[in-house]
Amino acid sequence: MSDTGMYPNRSDLRGAGQKVTKQVVPGQTYGKGAEQMRAQQAVPMGRSPVEAPVPQRPMPGSLGSFSRPTERPLEPITAGADFGPGPNSVMAGIPMLRSDVSSAVQELRSIAMQYGTDDLLDLLDVYGDEI
Numbered sequence: 001m002s003d004t005g006m007y008p009n010r011s012d013l014r015g016a017g018q019k020v021t022k023q024v025v026p027g028q029t030y031g032k033g034a035e036q037m038r039a040q041q042a043v044p045m046g047r048s049p050v051e052a053p054v055p056q057r058p059m060p061g062s063l064g065s066f067s068r069p070t071e072r073p074l075e076p077i078t079a080g081a082d083f084g085p086g087p088n089s090v091m092a093g094i095p096m097l098r099s100d101v102s103s104a105v106q107e108l109r110s111i112a113m114q115y116g117t118d119d120l121l122d123l124l125d126v127y128g129d130e131i
Contacts, residue, residue: 024033078084080092
């Protein structure tokens with residue numbers, strides 16, 4: 001972990017002991033300069049942002065031929081899919097993506113159980129089998 005000073009969870013207070021040159025914008029109306037100085041004293045300036053290193057991607061073609069032999073000969077090609085041999089998506093740790101339509105239909109089903117109207121039930125009949 002990097003050095004975070006006296007305030008490890010507060011990035012706005014790290015480096016609070018830094019000497020900061022406070023500046024006021026000239027030509028402001030009466031009292032605005034003093035207000036700006038008090039604001040600069042109340043919230044100390046944080047450290048300068050550091051650019052995060054950009055992860056290096058492999059160059060195209062550097063991983064070998066696309067038609068090279070498999071690196072996992074004992075793993076079925078359907079591993080991670082929800083069909084065929086091998087682990088399914090849940091066992092492979094692949095997160096399930098929810099479709100907006102299916103979540104909307106689920107919401108409508110829960111509403112229909114409480115306040116079922118003919119129009120809502122007709123709507124569910126149309127979309128119920130497709131999801």
